[in-house]
Amino acid sequence: MLIGLDFDNTIVRYDRLFHRLAVERSLIPASLPATKQSVRDYLRAAGREDDWTELQGIAYGPRIVDAEPWPGVLEFLGRCWDAGVQVAVVSHKTKHPYRGEKHDLHTAAHRFLESHGLYDLGLSRDRVFLELTLAEKLARIGSLRCSAFVDDLPEVLGERLFPAGVQKILFDPSNAQAAPTDGTRVNSWPQCGDMLLAARRMSA
Ligand SMILES: [Mg+2]
The missing domain is CATH 1.10.40 (Ribonucleotide Reductase Protein R1; domain 1)
Known part of the structure; x- marks a missing residue:
């Protein structure tokens, strides 16, 4: 998984x-x-x-x-590790900002993951995919054969090209979005973990 x-x-x-x-x-x-x-x-x-x-x-x-890891995301990774569930990061991210100095945003993302200890929690660097376009992000979610994908943007989960067979989970901590018609909405990382990892226990 x-x-x-x-x-x-x-x-x-x-x-x-x-x-x-x-x-x-x-x-x-x-x-x-x-x-x-x-x-x-x-x-x-x-x-x-x-x-x-x-x-x-x-x-x-x-x-x-x-910046900060969202509350509970480190514990979520720990729970995945304990359950033997693999995790990948798939982001749509330009290499440089649209305006201002030409910072390397991909290197910066790895620095965040490293400095906040996410690479010590079972996430591996070669499972971090920073894609230049949304289409490439969606293709990556499909080629990785993710069982589920967690995203804060309903429009990503609602994309026509979003791969079939991947459970859609909307991360909506401020409780501001409608639940996706063909997915699930969670308000916190503990809730996300309970849902995904409890379902795994039941199917094991
Ligand atoms: Mg996002």
Whole structure:
């Protein structure tokens, strides 16, 4: 059994990092709620889309190690390891940001996984696939024959090219999305683990 995981906003939580980066640059008032969405909404409403794009290059690049693993994701990997379930990361990620300095976003992603100990929890470097396009991401999920795939974006799970036979799990920690019609929605990593690993015990 192989479980596929998205990377940005599924494994990695950027909320506090975006808030910190924006405050450091005096782009937002410090009193703004510390979420990625509130920072984005504030900058867009202020007509500062370019600043938002540039912040993303920094957050996904040189400052990524200051982001956090979502609560419970490390324990989830530990549970997979204990259960003998393999895990792969499949992300759609450009090599460089759209704007600003030419940071290597792929190297940065590996730095995050390494510095937060995910490579010590049974995730192997050669099971981390950073694909340049969404189509390549979907093809990878299919060629790996993932039993299930966890992603924070309903539009990824709802893609026409999403491979058949892969259980769709929407990671929706803020409880803001509708459940996928042909999949399952979870609000936390413990819930995701209970569902996927308990189902495995029953089928064993
Ligand atoms: Mg994502």
